[in-house]
Amino acid sequence: MPxxxxxxxxxxxxxxxxxxxxxxxxxxxxxxxxxxxxxSEVSRLQIVCSLKAGDKNVTEIIEExxxxxxxxxxxxxxxxQAGVVAREQRGVCVYYRIANPFLFELCDLVCDAxxxxxxxxxxxxxxLSQLRQSR
Amino acid sequence: MPxxxxxxxxxxxxxxxxxxxxxxxxxxxxxxxxxxxxxSEVSRLQIVCSLKAGDKNVTEIIEExxxxxxxxxxxxxxxxQAGVVAREQRGVCVYYRIANPFLFELCDLVCDAxxxxxxxxxxxxxxLSQLRQSR
DNA sequence: CCATTTCACTACTGTGTAGCAATATAATAA
DNA sequence: TTATTATATTGCTACACAGTAGTGAAATGG
Numbered sequence: 001m002p003x004x005x006x007x008x009x010x011x012x013x014x015x016x017x018x019x020x021x022x023x024x025x026x027x028x029x030x031x032x033x034x035x036x037x038x039x040s041e042v043s044r045l046q047i048v049c050s051l052k053a054g055d056k057n058v059t060e061i062i063e064e065x066x067x068x069x070x071x072x073x074x075x076x077x078x079x080x081q082a083g084v085v086a087r088e089q090r091g092v093c094v095y096y097r098i099a100n101p102f103l104f105e106l107c108d109l110v111c112d113a114x115x116x117x118x119x120x121x122x123x124x125x126x127x128l129s130q131l132r133q134s135r
Numbered sequence: 136m137p138x139x140x141x142x143x144x145x146x147x148x149x150x151x152x153x154x155x156x157x158x159x160x161x162x163x164x165x166x167x168x169x170x171x172x173x174x175s176e177v178s179r180l181q182i183v184c185s186l187k188a189g190d191k192n193v194t195e196i197i198e199e200x201x202x203x204x205x206x207x208x209x210x211x212x213x214x215x216q217a218g219v220v221a222r223e224q225r226g227v228c229v230y231y232r233i234a235n236p237f238l239f240e241l242c243d244l245v246c247d248a249x250x251x252x253x254x255x256x257x258x259x260x261x262x263l264s265q266l267r268q269s270r
Numbered sequence: 271c272c273a274t275t276t277c278a279c280t281a282c283t284g285t286g287t288a289g290c291a292a293t294a295t296a297a298t299a300a
Numbered sequence: 301t302t303a304t305t306a307t308a309t310t311g312c313t314a315c316a317c318a319g320t321a322g323t324g325a326a327a328t329g330g
Contacts (some may be wrong), residue, residue, distance in 0.1 A: 024246070029180045031249050032242070037175035043288075045164045056306060071289055073308055083252050092297050092306055102248050106241070107167070109158070113237050114166050117218050176318075193277060206319060208278055227276055227327050 038082040044069055044075045046106075048098065049087065057093040147173065151172035173217040178202055179210045183238065 014024050024032075038044060043065070050056060065113040076096055077086040086099040096103070140258040159167075171180060178200070185191060187227055197207050214220040221234040233239070 019168070024180075024184055026177065026181075028249075029177050029184070029247070031253075033175050033177045033180055035245060036171045040168050040172035041167045041176045041288080042161065042164050044170055045159075046161075049159055049164070049240055059305095069307075070288065070291080070309080074288085077308080089297090094307065097200060100248065100252075102244070106244055106248075109237070109241055110167055110170060111163070113241075114163075114170060115233065119237075120164075178318080180323085194275090202276075205279085205321075206302065212278080229277065 009108060035082060038078055038084060041075070043071065047072065047079065048073055048084065048103065051096060051098050052104065055088075055095045055097040057090075057095050059093070061096070158213075159215070170217060173213055178206065178209070179214060182210055182214065182241075183219065183233065186231060186233050187239065188233065190232040192225075192229045192230050194228070208247060 007010065012033045028071050037047075045069070046065045047061055056064070058069070058072060058076065061076075062069055062113050063066075065072065067075075076087075080096070083099055084103060085102070088095045174183075181200045181202070191199070192202070193207060193211065196202075196211075197204055200207065202210075211220065211222075214232075215222050218234055219238060220231045223230045223232070239263055252262055
């Protein structure tokens, strides 16, 4: 991840001259990469999961995840900046929630794909061991 | 990303004792995080995009992306191990293809979400500047 | 056989960042 | 005001990894 210049609104898609299929601009790819990167850490996924059941304040998240306070705070900042979660101050506490329910849809999709992949993988291992035994 | 212990097949979901909603295990979250991490680099997304049109060998990918050869090779290794792309040797050349079309679905989903998010963001900026002018 | 092409691997450097501890800030209570 | 609780931030260390250059290996052509 060599660079992170200040981000301005950019066109996410552009039309190629030879019609039809649209091609993603490098800027769009960079946005996508940043989005995926935010979700590429177990701690942040833990936080996201803990928010699946509903709003929580930082202390509750700390208790549920077992992560350190500074750590959670930093991750929440990243998640907020990425637009994944939303921040709302209520009295002394700060509550966070999933900003876009599409995230759950996405996670389910990935989870299903990974499950299938894992099953296929273990099947292959089974076949391998069977081949070895029959030798 | 502190650790990367050798991965064995694991249960991706487990049932919580108090019924209903299933909770993701730490192992499952780790798998998800790894998957997202593979997609969290512009170079790898470029490679994925270049494969959208169909199979390509390494040289073709290098030409299309402008990346270095060693670099592309390393990224392709990661993508292959993650099960994102599949490898096939044909004579001297090695061809790669997207292993699971679900990836396109996923990318489209993310792309749409980011587009909407970007639009909302720019709208907010517009409103802000209007507020400033009317002062 | 040697030369070329295609790809993979290794070693290295620089950058980003996770986690921790300590400190700072903010909001409320006493 | 001061004290307390809840978050945020900063400074630090350690580690992961992107990119590069050089080398290795395997297939093909001459």
